[in-house]
Amino acid sequence: MEILPRPFDAQPLDGTSTVPKHVQLRESLRSYIVRSGEPGAAIPSERLLGExxxxxxxxxxxxxxxxxxxxxxxxxxxxxxxVARAKVDLHMKMTSYTEEMIRRGMVPDARVLSFEQQGASPLVARELQIEIGQPVVRFRRQLLADGEPMSVDENFIPAHRVVGILDDPPPTSLYSVLSEKYGLVMEWGEDTIEATAASPSIARLLNVEMNAPLLKIQRHAYVARAMIDYSVSYYRADRYKLWVPLQRPGVRSPRAYSSKRLG
Incomplete structure (x- = not known):
């Protein structure tokens, strides 16, 4: 038998108010969720709420x-x-996942799926603009935040750029190791973003249903004119929203004026 959770103390509706009942109910539920609702917690059924x-x-x-x-x-x-879980705004920047999650106040973690050298496949060779079969370092991880899977990332780096990287344990922050050990500070990049459906293997890693919507992001990252990193990432669409700042060419953004005043 279906019963209301205890305690369920949402504010009752005011029958004498001129505010429509669905608006009162919406605000009562909103107040209850803010006060007592845990992200991911179920709310009562429509029948129980109606009663x-x-x-x-x-x-x-x-x-x-x-x-x-x-x-x-x-x-x-x-x-x-x-109760909806907050989505992370996916603001595309040349920073590592670890840096980004720490900035958001979340605890980053990663499970290494592969960290090895292999010959570049035709696809990887084309994306990195190298010869087929040329050695590359493949680094594939399941990335988590606060213990929950967020994305699956796969990076490919020409092996001659990172000699000896496999002699050490897999890096916690790839971009930090590239910068600190090899002097490779990513200066600019290009991202291609598209919607896709979770394959069986990706769905298992992200703890979502097969064919669940994902964001697929392919990145080419450069130092000067040299491409150093090609990566493919699959992000859970239920945990990310894409944030893209827009600005008319030749017009200074409000942030630029603020920075100048604060200077």
Whole structure:
């Protein structure tokens, strides 16, 4: 038998108010979620919410739909409605995953899937602009934040650029090792971003359903004009949102003015 979670102390609706009931219900649920809701926790069914608040299921659905649209709640087909987990804004910068997660106040971790030298496949050779079969270092990892899988990354670096890197344990921060040990500070890069569906192997690593939506990002990173790193990353679409700053050519951004004033 389905019952309300204990305690469930959402604010009751005011029958004398001129504010529509679905709006009152939406704000009552929002307040309850902010106060008591844990990310990933299930909320009661529409039937139970209707009984608790004394409203029709259509009213409940209208309120819940609004919160889903605002990404306060998220629906999972066949399972129910849950308190949404905050998405990490994917701001593309030439920094390492470790640096980015620490900046966000999250605890980064990684599980190494492979760290080896191999001959460049036709695809890798084309992307790195080297000969087929030329030695490359392949570094593949499952990246986590606060213990939860976030992405699967695979980097390919021409082996002659990182002589001896395999003699040491796999690096915690690849870009830091490239910079500190080899003097290879990534100066610029190009990212190609597309939507894709999780293959069975990637789905297992990211703890998502097969064919779940992912962000696939291919990066070419350079030092001066030399390409040093080609990588392919698969990000969980339910944990990331893409943030892209836009600026009209020739117009200074507000941040630039702020920096000048603070200078």
């Amino acid at each position: 608790y608040f004394g409203v029709a299921r259509m009213t409940v659905r209208q309120a819940v739909d609004c919160l889903v649209a605002e990404e306060v709640l998220e629906r999972v087909v066949g399972l129910g409605t849950f």
